[in-house]
Amino acid sequence: xxxxxECLSCGASIDPDQRPADCPECGGTLEVAHDDLPDSxxxxxxxxxxxxxxxxxxxxxxxxxEGAPPSSMGEGGxxxxxxxxxxxxxAAGFDAEGPELYLKNETTNxxxxxxxxxxxxxxxxxxxGGADRIATSSTGNHASAIAAYASRAGIxxxxxxxxxxSEPPHHRQIRAYGAEAIRLTDYGERKRLLxxxxxxxxxxxxxxxxxxxxxxxxxxxxxxxxYEIVEKLREVPGASEVPDAVVVPVGxxxxxxxxxxxxxxxxxxGIVADKPRMISAESDERHPLAAAFDADAESVGRDDGxxxxxxxxxxxxxxxxxxxxxxxxxxxxYAASRESVEDAIRAVGRDGVFLEPASALASAVVSQAVEExxxxxDDTVVAVGTGxxxxxxxxxxxxxxxxxxxxxxxxxxxxxxxxxxxxT
Numbered sequence: 001x002x003x004x005x006e007c008l009s010c011g012a013s014i015d016p017d018q019r020p021a022d023c024p025e026c027g028g029t030l031e032v033a034h035d036d037l038p039d040s041x042x043x044x045x046x047x048x049x050x051x052x053x054x055x056x057x058x059x060x061x062x063x064x065x066e067g068a069p070p071s072s073m074g075e076g077g078x079x080x081x082x083x084x085x086x087x088x089x090x091a092a093g094f095d096a097e098g099p100e101l102y103l104k105n106e107t108t109n110x111x112x113x114x115x116x117x118x119x120x121x122x123x124x125x126x127x128x129g130g131a132d133r134i135a136t137s138s139t140g141n142h143a144s145a146i147a148a149y150a151s152r153a154g155i156x157x158x159x160x161x162x163x164x165x166s167e168p169p170h171h172r173q174i175r176a177y178g179a180e181a182i183r184l185t186d187y188g189e190r191k192r193l194l195x196x197x198x199x200x201x202x203x204x205x206x207x208x209x210x211x212x213x214x215x216x217x218x219x220x221x222x223x224x225x226x227y228e229i230v231e232k233l234r235e236v237p238g239a240s241e242v243p244d245a246v247v248v249p250v251g252x253x254x255x256x257x258x259x260x261x262x263x264x265x266x267x268x269x270g271i272v273a274d275k276p277r278m279i280s281a282e283s284d285e286r287h288p289l290a291a292a293f294d295a296d297a298e299s300v301g302r303d304d305g306x307x308x309x310x311x312x313x314x315x316x317x318x319x320x321x322x323x324x325x326x327x328x329x330x331x332x333x334y335a336a337s338r339e340s341v342e343d344a345i346r347a348v349g350r351d352g353v354f355l356e357p358a359s360a361l362a363s364a365v366v367s368q369a370v371e372e373x374x375x376x377x378d379d380t381v382v383a384v385g386t387g388x389x390x391x392x393x394x395x396x397x398x399x400x401x402x403x404x405x406x407x408x409x410x411x412x413x414x415x416x417x418x419x420x421x422x423x424t
Contacts, residue, residue, distance in 0.1 A: 046067070053067045086348050104383070112391055136161070137162075242263070244375070249359060285305045289318040
């Protein structure tokens with residue numbers, strides 16, 4: 001067996017073929033533990049996530065001649081770009097300069113978000129396990145990714161339960177993939193419905209207690225972000241291959257933990273010497289992980305505050321694995337105000353990327369880390385932009401405003417815009 005499932009709490013090893021929901025010894029969270037990983041990153045012309053196939057749990061999967069599942073469509077390999085406008089905004093109001101900021105632009109994935117990374121790994125394992133029906137639940141991004149990859153894998157019955165706060169672009173996107181998008185009047189009932197479907201033979205790609213949902217494979221998709229960051233920074237003259245910090249928006253915390261797992265694996269195999277500080281980003285309205293971090297709590301509790309602007313991270317709780325990653329890395333957990341999120345959307349927009357509010361959380365909290373002295377002017381920081389603003393027209397309207405409709409005359413246009421259209 002080239003890999004096992006390992007418990008994050010007690011260290012027990014479990015055969016993946018048992019498809020356990022959690023650790024049978026203590027009920028803890030499971031992750032993939034590889035028996036033998038390479039001692040270098042790949043020398044390959046491939047640029048997508050499956051460039052790292054030797055680092056992924058591929059045993060039992062049907063891989064094509066190019067080394068990827070048939071459902072793959074070029075996910076991963078997203079740009080790592082400097083964000084000068086965001087850096088300038090972050091440093092505003094401080095005597096010292098801000099850190100050098102990069103944006104990991106996950107909006108360029110096939111369905112516009114980083115959820116494609118987990119879907120690319122989870123769906124093939126579901127198919128390998130015999131799944132012929134897949135259901136999930138989502139505010140938008142997750143269901144879109146699962147629908148796309150399940151459809152490409154030949155699954156004809158795909159069902160996504162959506163939050164009332166989800167927006168029409170995601171509904172249409174999911175339906176375009178041939179799946180069904182159902183907007184629930186009470187999103188709190190989603191797990192009951194998913195459990196009923198699981199009882200009747202559906203594979204549920206959404207975390208349910210006492211059910212195998214592919215969860216250990218989720219981190220495997222996200223960890224490739226760490227590999228890509230290292231490879232991209234190696235191309236920057238004079239830059240360290242490992243950033244001083246990586247800032248990640250947090251809902252359940254799987255993405256942050258997965259990236260941390262990737263850096264841990266690189267370090268353990270002698271490929272890099274250092275690991276970054278992991279910084280989590282939540283909203284002021286709901287920030288269970290930041291509350292647990294500030295209180296030095298052993299476990300993340302609940303925060304049932306008002307629904308945040310950052311719909312994709314609106315969960316009332318988060319994961320203890322993410323809290324542990326923040327602490328083990330010497331990082332921190334912050335919560336951003338609605339105003340700072342909208343400021344970040346505009347700042348990153350000036351750098352050429354349109355982020356949804358949840359994605360902008362990472363950019364929004366960097367200034368807090370600078371103010372507290374966790375980040376300095378000599379630091380290199382990567383903010384992960386997890387999803388595209390184009391899918392959230394209502395949630396981004398406050399940040400970018402609405403377009404005016406005017407008569408086709410320069411005088412009328414001049415009255416509608418904040419600059420002089422007649423000047424030479």
